[in-house]
Amino acid sequence: MNSDEFESQTRESLETALNQLQAAMLLLSSLESQILESGNTIKELGRTIETYITSQQNGVEVSARSQL
Numbered sequence: 541m542n543s544d545e546f547e548s549q550t551r552e553s554l555e556t557a558l559n560q561l562q563a564a565m566l567l568l569s570s571l572e573s574q575i576l577e578s579g580n581t582i583k584e585l586g587r588t589i590e591t592y593i594t595s596q597q598n599g600v601e602v603s604a605r606s607q608l
Contacts, residue, residue, distance in 0.1 A: 541549075
């Protein structure tokens with residue numbers, strides 16, 4: 541392998557590695573957003589459940605739609 545072939549192979553390898561890292565970062569960002577959205581959904585569900593339980597304990601009927 542001469543120096544030009546070595547340089548070309550090294551550049552290709554670096555480009556591949558950088559593209560893989562960029563793809564991983566984009567996936568990570570998307571995953572973080574999905575986790576945040578899931579957390580917010582779980583919080584809302586918890587609030588809805590708490591409101592329902594409280595209303596049942598107080599003998600008040602609450603429509604699920606009015607809580608959303």
